[in-house]
Amino acid sequence: MxxxxxxxxxxxxxxxxxxxxxxxxxxxxxxxxxxxxxxxxxxxxxxxxxxxxxxxxxQNYNIFKGITGSPWVGFANFEKMFNYHDFSRILTNNIVLALYDIIFVFPAAIILALLLNELRIVLYKRIVQTIVYMPHFLSWVVISGIAVSVFSPETGLVNSVIAKLGFEPIYFLGDNNLIRPFLVGAGMWRDVGYSTIIYLAAMASISPDLYEAAQIDGANRFKQTLTITLPALMPTITILFLLQIGQILDFGFERVWVFLNSLNSGNGEILDTFIYRVGILDMQYSYTTAIGLFKSVVGLILLWLCNTLSKKTTGESLF
Structure with a gap:
C-alpha cells in the first residue's frame, strides 16, 4: 500500500x-x-x-444548400474524374512537367550556388547574386509579357536572329511540342537564382578549417567541392528534394495559365488549369474538389514513401 x-x-x-x-x-x-x-x-x-x-x-455540392444540405454521392466524383477522356493526358502533362523540374531545375539551383560560392571578388559576387535573384520578384503576368515580346514570330528578338540566319521564324508559344521545355525554362529563369539562397546559407556554415586541411593535402577547388561542400549540403538537398516530391502534382497554376492557348494546350494543360477551367468557370465544385483531394493524397503518399526511403538510406528525413 x-x-x-x-x-x-x-x-x-x-x-x-x-x-x-x-x-x-x-x-x-x-x-x-x-x-x-x-x-x-x-x-x-x-x-x-x-x-x-x-x-x-x-457530395453533389450546391452553393445555396451548403455542405450540410447538399446530397452525398460517395465516390461518384472520383469515378467521373478517372472516366474523363482527357484525364490521363492532363495527368501525364502534370507528371512530365514535374519530372522536368526535378531533373533540370532542381540541380540547376545547386550548381548555381556552387558557382557563386567560388567567386572570390565580393562586389562581383553580390552583383551576380542580385541579377539572378531579380526575376523571382516578377509576377508570371509580367514574365508572360516579356516572353511574348522576346519570342514573338514577327517582332521578337529571337525570331529576328533566326530570320537573319536564313531560317523560318518559330511560333514558340503556339507549338505544342515546345510548350513543355518553354514552361520549364521560364520557371528556371525565374526561380533558380532565388532557390540558391538556402544552399548558400548552408555553405556559409561549413568550417573553413576543412577547406584548409584539404588544401594542405593537395586537393584543388573541384575536389574540395566534391569531398567537403557537396557532403555538407546533402541534408539540405535531401529536405528540399523531399518537399519537391511532395508537390509533384503542384506545378503551379499561374506559371502555366499565362502561356496556355488552344494551340499548346495538348501538352501544356495541367490539373491546376483544368480545375480552374472546370471548377471556377463551369462551377463544378465537387468534381474539382475531388481532383484537388486526389492531388493531395498522391503527394502525401509519395512524400511518405520517399521520406521512409531517405531515412533508411541516408539517415536524413522530414519526419
Missing part, C-alpha cells in the same frame, strides 16, 4: 516538474513564440480550416 502511494507521489512530482519546465521554456522563449503567432494563425485560417471543405468531394 505504501509503495503504491509513494509511486503515485513520484509520478505526481514528475508531472509537476515537467509542467514547470514546459512553462519556463515557454516564458524563456516568449519573444519567439509571439513572433510565430501570425504564421500559426495564417496556416490555421488558410490551410487547416479549409481542409474541412474537402467533404464536398463526396
Amino acid at each position: 505504501a509503495t503504491n502511494i509513494e509511486r503515485s507521489a513520484a509520478i505526481s512530482s514528475a508531472k509537476t516538474k515537467h509542467s514547470r519546465s514546459l512553462w519556463s521554456q515557454l516564458w524563456k522563449y516568449r519573444a519567439l513564440y509571439l513572433i510565430s503567432i501570425p504564421g500559426i494563425v495564417y496556416f490555421l485560417i488558410f490551410r487547416y480550416i479549409p481542409l474541412f471543405g474537402s467533404v464536398i468531394a463526396f
Whole structure:
C-alpha cells in the first residue's frame, strides 16, 4: 500500500516538474513564440480550416444548400474524374512537367550556388547574386509579357536572329511540342537564382578549417567541392528534394495559365488549369474538389514513401 502511494507521489512530482519546465521554456522563449503567432494563425485560417471543405468531394455540392444540405454521392466524383477522356493526358502533362523540374531545375539551383560560392571578388559576387535573384520578384503576368515580346514570330528578338540566319521564324508559344521545355525554362529563369539562397546559407556554415586541411593535402577547388561542400549540403538537398516530391502534382497554376492557348494546350494543360477551367468557370465544385483531394493524397503518399526511403538510406528525413 505504501509503495503504491509513494509511486503515485513520484509520478505526481514528475508531472509537476515537467509542467514547470514546459512553462519556463515557454516564458524563456516568449519573444519567439509571439513572433510565430501570425504564421500559426495564417496556416490555421488558410490551410487547416479549409481542409474541412474537402467533404464536398463526396457530395453533389450546391452553393445555396451548403455542405450540410447538399446530397452525398460517395465516390461518384472520383469515378467521373478517372472516366474523363482527357484525364490521363492532363495527368501525364502534370507528371512530365514535374519530372522536368526535378531533373533540370532542381540541380540547376545547386550548381548555381556552387558557382557563386567560388567567386572570390565580393562586389562581383553580390552583383551576380542580385541579377539572378531579380526575376523571382516578377509576377508570371509580367514574365508572360516579356516572353511574348522576346519570342514573338514577327517582332521578337529571337525570331529576328533566326530570320537573319536564313531560317523560318518559330511560333514558340503556339507549338505544342515546345510548350513543355518553354514552361520549364521560364520557371528556371525565374526561380533558380532565388532557390540558391538556402544552399548558400548552408555553405556559409561549413568550417573553413576543412577547406584548409584539404588544401594542405593537395586537393584543388573541384575536389574540395566534391569531398567537403557537396557532403555538407546533402541534408539540405535531401529536405528540399523531399518537399519537391511532395508537390509533384503542384506545378503551379499561374506559371502555366499565362502561356496556355488552344494551340499548346495538348501538352501544356495541367490539373491546376483544368480545375480552374472546370471548377471556377463551369462551377463544378465537387468534381474539382475531388481532383484537388486526389492531388493531395498522391503527394502525401509519395512524400511518405520517399521520406521512409531517405531515412533508411541516408539517415536524413522530414519526419
